Amino acid sequence: MTTADADGMAAVDEICFAVPWSKQAFYDEAENELAIYFVARDDGKCVGYAGFWNVSGEGGITNVAVLPKYRRRGIASALIGAMIREANTLSLGLLTLEVRRSNAAAQSLYKKFGFEIIGERKRYYSDNREDALIMTLRLG
Ligand SMILES: CC(C)(COP(=O)(O)OP(=O)(O)OC[C@H]1O[C@@H](n2cnc3c(N)ncnc32)[C@H](O)[C@@H]1OP(=O)(O)O)[C@@H](O)C(=O)NCCC(=O)NCCS
Structure with a gap:
């Protein structure tokens, strides 16, 4: 991602999550040296993204999201493959x-x-107090 992707990523987030990140959060991520994001585009428009933080030798995935219209076409799989x-x-x-x-x-x-x-x-999760499952993939 670059700063130019921030607005498009925020628009995807707004549609995909109950508690979306602000636009500013994506601008901050573009400047965050620990953050690595991949963006899927259709005709220049952001239709999905995924990313992680590189902290202490581990990658903490922050989000994976694909616009509803573009789902079940392997876009999230491509983004996860890029992260791996x-x-x-x-x-x-x-x-x-x-x-x-x-x-x-x-x-x-x-x-x-x-x-x-x-x-x-x-x-x-703050919106409905739902439990989170922690999932990991061992690498190397
Ligand atoms: C989860 C999400 C990212 C999947 O994106 P996608 O581009 O549709 O995923 P893919 O097309 O790469 O799907 C890969 C596999 O994931 C599974 N999968 C994806 N959507 C599924 C669904 N609705 N029901 C069951 N399995 C599903 C399937 O195993 C699928 O393989 P298949 O299509 O061969 O059956 C998308 O539904 C999304 O953005 N959801 C809202 C945001 C979200 O929940 N993000 C994850 C936060 S942890």
């Missing part, structure tokens, strides 16, 4: 993420790439 390749290039030990317990679609996506459920965070 980048994490391997950076010699990270693992990728980790939190996902809502009810989000079967995302869990199934991550499992396809070998992510495993290793724990949970009770009442993690």
Whole structure:
């Protein structure tokens, strides 16, 4: 991503998440040296994105999102593949993420790439106090 992607990513977030990030958050991510994001575009327009923070040798995935109209075409899979390749290039030990317990679609996506459920965070999400499952993929 570059700063030019921030508005488009925020627009995707607004549609995809109950508690979306602000536009400013995406501008901050563009400047964040620890953050690595990939953007899917259709005719220049952002239709999906995914990214992680490179912290202490581990990649913490912040978000994966694809606009509803573009789903089930392998876009999230392409974004996750790009993150895994980048994490391997950076010699990270693992990728980790939190996902809502009810989000079967995302869990199934991550499992396809070998992510495993290793724990949970009770009442993690602020909007409905839903639990998060912690999923990780060991690399290297
Ligand atoms: C989860 C999400 C990113 C998937 O994006 P996508 O581009 O449609 O995913 P892909 O086309 O690469 O799907 C890959 C696999 O994921 C699984 N999957 C994706 N959507 C699914 C659904 N609605 N139901 C069940 N499995 C699903 C399937 O195993 C799918 O493989 P298949 O199409 O061969 O069956 C998208 O639905 C989304 O943005 N959801 C809202 C935001 C969100 O929940 N993000 C994850 C936060 S942790």
